[in-house]
Amino acid sequence: MDWVTALPPGGDRSFNACLVLVDRYRKPPMLLPCHEDDTSMDKAIILLNRVISNTGLFQNIITEIVIQKLEDIIIRFCAYVLELKDSDGFTHDWCTLIPALELEYKTSIHSSTGKTPVVLEKCLNTRLPHDKIKKDLVDIHPTASSFKITLDKARHNAQQMYERLFQI
Template sequence: MFLPINKDDTAMETFIIIWHKVISHTGLFQNIISDRDPKFTSALWTNLHNLFGTKLSFSTAYHPQTDGLAEIMIQTLEDMIRKFCPYGLEFEDSDSFTHDWCALIPALELAYKTSIHSSTGKTPAILEKGWNSRLPYDTLKKDLVDIHPTESSFKLILDKARHHANSCMQDSLNYANEQWDKSHKPPEFKIGDLVLVSNLNFNNIKGSNKLKY
C-alpha cells in the first residue's frame, strides 16, 4: 500500500495510520523493513513488536544486497509521481485545477498493483488476491467474462502464483547481487593501514557542506 504521511508524524501517529490503513485490511505483518526511521526505532514500536511478535529489519543505504526490492518499489513510485509533478509537488488536471501530489497516490497504487512486474511475471493484485482489480479500461471491453476462480481451486492458484513469484524474486535478487559483486570487490586491509573514508553520505556532520567534497 502507498500511504502518504508527514515526516513530522510521531511514532504513535504512524502506528494509527498503519492500524487503520494496513492492519485492518491485511492483518498483522510478520516483518517491517525500515531505513532506521526514528518512527520505527522508538520505544513504542519496540513494545509493539514484542506484543505482536513481529520483526524489524533495517535496510542499508547504498547496499543493494540488504533488500533491493523495497528500494526499487520506492524509486518506481517516485518516477510515477515525477511524471505528473516534474516541477514540484503539485500538478494540474485537464480542467486546470491544482492538486497536491498526495491526490495521485490511489490511482498510482492501482496502476502499480495491476501492472505485470518483470521479476515475477505477474501483477501484485494476482499475488495478493488471485485476480486483477477491475479497471476503468475494462468497462470499454465487450463480452466481459467473470474469471474469478472457484472456491475449490482458489487456494491452489494463489499458492502456485506466490511460489512462482517468490522464486522469481529470489532469482532477481541473486542476479543483482552477482552483478554487484562482479564490479565491487572488497579491498583487503591490514592492521595499521591508513585509509580515506568518504563522508558524502554522512548526514550527521556539522559545518559547511564544502567539507564533504
C-alpha cells in the first residue's frame, strides 16, 4: 500500500493523489483517487468502502519498493492523459481512465508469477471487449466501435508506458 501524490487535479472532486494497493501474491492492483490532505478518517473510510468491502480485512499491510514501479506508471499515465485528446478534441481526466489502466495491468502477465492477476484472483481468463467485437461485421453500433477504439488506445498506451518503465 502506498500513496502517489502531486498529481494534477482530476475527477469531479479534484482528486490530486492516488492510493495504490497491490496484493503481494495475486498482484491485482486497486487504484483509488483521493486527496493529499485527506485526514486519517477519510483514508479509513476509503479503505472500508472501496477495499475491505471487496477483499476483506488485511492480514498485514506492507509498503514496499515494488509498488514504486506501479506508482511510476500512474505518474506517467497522468502526465500522458493531460495531453490526451480524443478525435472530438475532448481532453480526458486521469480519474476516468483508471479503470482502463487497472484492466491493462490485471490482464498482463506478471513476471514474478508467470500469470495474469485476473487468472490468479478469479481462476479464469477475462473476456475483454476488444476480443469479442467482430471486425468483419458491417453494422457495429457507433458506441461499441468508439468504446473499442478508446479501450485499444488505452491498452496500447498503458502497455507502452509499462515497457518504457522497465527500460529505465
